[in-house]
Amino acid sequence: MDISERQLRILQAIISDFISTGEPVGSRSLSKNHDINVSPATIRNEMSDLEEMGYLTHPHTSAGRVPSDKAYRLYVDGMMQKYELPEEEKKIISARLSDDFNEFEKTIKKAASLLSEITNLTSFAITPTQNADMLKYINVLPVDEETVVLMIVSSSGRVTNTALKLNCPYNEENLALLSKNLTYTFKGKTISEALTIDIINNLQSDMQAMSKLAENIMPNFMKTLENMLDVNLYMDGLTNIFNIPEFNDIDRAKTFLEMLNNKEDLTKVLVSRENGTIITIGNENSKDIMPDCSMITATYEIDGKLIGKIGVIGPTRMKYDEVTSVIEYMTENLNNTFKLSGGE
Amino acid sequence: MDISERQLRILQAIISDFISTGEPVGSRSLSKNHDINVSPATIRNEMSDLEEMGYLTHPHTSAGRVPSDKAYRLYVDGMMQKYELPEEEKKIISARLSDDFNEFEKTIKKAASLLSEITNLTSFAITPTQNADMLKYINVLPVDEETVVLMIVSSSGRVTNTALKLNCPYNEENLALLSKNLTYTFKGKTISEALTIDIINNLQSDMQAMSKLAENIMPNFMKTLENMLDVNLYMDGLTNIFNIPEFNDIDRAKTFLEMLNNKEDLTKVLVSRENGTIITIGNENSKDIMPDCSMITATYEIDGKLIGKIGVIGPTRMKYDEVTSVIEYMTENLNNTFKLSGGE
C-alpha cells in the first residue's frame, strides 16, 4: 500500500508536533493546529492506516500517535526542509571556531562545546584517524646528559614528541646519525606501515655501533607511533540530557550516560561511521550501545586529507533539520580553519 | 556540654551503620547490632542529647537518626581507624599504575579511572600547576620551507612543542641563533616569569636582522608558554553516582553532574585546595558548587617538585577510612612512578 498525499501531510504534521512537544499527537489537536481541512474522525482513519504501514505507534489505546523510526527516516530522507541558520548564529559559530594559534585539539574541543550549546544536545568530536598519515621527519635531540627528545613530524603537519631518559651515554653525532637513519627508513611510510617494520634488524646492518642507543630508543619510538594512531574523543553537553522530558527518568538518564561513559565503544562507533553527513535513527543504531537515540555526524577535514568527525546524540525526537544545518555549517568552518592554518 | 564516652560509642555506631546502609539508624537496631549494653530507651535519651549537640539530625519525627556534617568531622578527625588495604588491592593498584613509557598524562588518567573503580565514587585528577616549573631549553627546528617546530623543555622534563607556519623565509643558522638566544634569555626562569619578559625588545638590540623571524615566532612562543600553565582535569566514574541511593533522584543526580560539568570551577576548587590529604565534608565545601557532597583529595609529586592532585567526590555518607587509604596508597605509588621514570 502506497502512502497518499494527504497521509504524508498528516504524518508530517504529527512529526512536527511531536518533535516540538514530545507528547503523543491526537487527532483533534492536529485538525485544529494544522490546516488539514478534514475532521478529526477522518484523520483518525488515516492515522490508523499510517499505523498499519508502520509509520506510527500507539503508547496505549487512549493515547495519541507517536512517529516511529520509520517515520523519522521518511521525514529525514524526503520531507525535511533545509533549515537556514540565522545570520546571527552563523556569526557566533564563525567567531568561536577561529584558531589563531594552531591549537587544533583546542579548536575541536571548542567546536564540540559550541555544538552542544547551540543544539542543547550531547555533542562529541573525534580527532582524525592518522593511520593514513605519512611520516615525514624524525629527529632525536639532545636535552641533557641522560635525556633526549624524540620528535616525529608527519606529513599532515602534526608534531609529536616524547622525552626519554637513556641509560647509556650518547653523543650528538650518534643522535644525528640515528635521526637521519630513522627518517630515511620511515619517510613516506604511513604510521600503520611503520609499525610493521622491524627496525632493530634494519639498523644493525649498517650501524652496529649504535645498537645500544637504538635499543634504548626504539621501543619508545614504536610506542609513540602507536599513540599517534589513537583517536581522541571529546564530549560536551552531557547534562543536556536532563532537559529532555523523555530522559527525565533516572533509568533512561543512567543508561544514556553509561553508554557515553564507555568511550572505547563510542569511539569505535564513530570511527566506523561513513563519511559525510550521516543521520541514524533509533534502532538503526546498534541497539545495545544506544537504544532509542538518534545520532547525526558530519566530517571535517584537515588540509583536505585527514578526516575527523563531529556530531550529536539525542532522543529520536530531535530537530533534525536545525541540528543538521548547524553541524554542516560548523564542519564547513572547521575545514576552512584547518586549511588556512595548515593544520597543526 | 561535653560529649561522654558512651555517647561517643553510640555516635560511632550510628555513623558506621549509616555509612553502610544509608538508612536512618533507630535505637532498637543499634542496641541489637552493637554491643552497647543499654536498652533502646537509654540510647534514645543519648541520641536526643547528641541531636541537641548538633551531631545528629532527624529527617522526620518517626525516623531514626542521621549523622550531621559535624558528626562526620568528629569521626574523621578523631574516631576513624586506619584502614589497611587488602594486599590484593595493593597489588592491583601498583600494577595498574606503572608507567613504562613516560606517559605521564596517561598514567594520571589511569589513576583516576582506577580510583573510581575501586571506590565506586566519582574521581578526578589534575595535572600539576607548572608556574613554578623552570624553562631549561628552547629550540626552534626546521621542518620544511615554511614550517618550523618550536620546542620547549622545562626542568621537570616536560617537553612542549608547536608547529608553526611562517610567512617569511628562514635559514637554519638564524633558527639556531634564535634558539640559542631564547634559551639564554629564558633559561632558569619560571613560566610565569617568562611571560612577563618583553622579548621582542630584548632581541632587537642584539639581533636586528632576525626581528622579522622573531615577530613571527614570538606570539606563538608566548601562547605556548601560556598553554603550559594550563592544568588538565581528568574525571572518571561519573555514572557511579547512579548507584548511590541518595542520588537516585533525578534532581540530585542532575545537580551533581552539572556541578562536575563545570570544569573550570571544579579545577579552581581543586587547585586552591591545600596540599596533603584533605577531607572536606558537606557544607564545608562551597555550597553553591557542591551541596551535600564530601571530597577527599591527596597530592602526588613529580620528581618531588611539581604537585598535582587526585581525589574523589561523593555523598557525605562515604567510607572515609577506606577511600582515604586507597587514595593515599595511590599517591604513594604515583610518587614512586614519577620519581623512577624521572617524570615526563
Added chain:
DNA sequence: AGTTAGCACTCATATATGGTGAGTGCTAAC
C-alpha cells in the same frame, strides 16, 4: 466511496483513603 458526528470504551494520571510499621518521646516504675 469518502467524510463526519456521535458515543462507548480505554487507560494513564491524579487524588483520596486506609492500613502498616519503624521509630520516637514521654511517663512511671525499677
Added chain:
DNA sequence: GTTAGCACTCACCATATATGAGTGCTAACT
C-alpha cells in the same frame, strides 16, 4: 540513672475512585 510500656507520628504502600484525552466503531450524510 536505667528501663519497660505505650501513645503518637509519619513515610510508605496498596487500593479505590475520578478525570480526561484520545481512540475505534457505527451509522448517517454528501
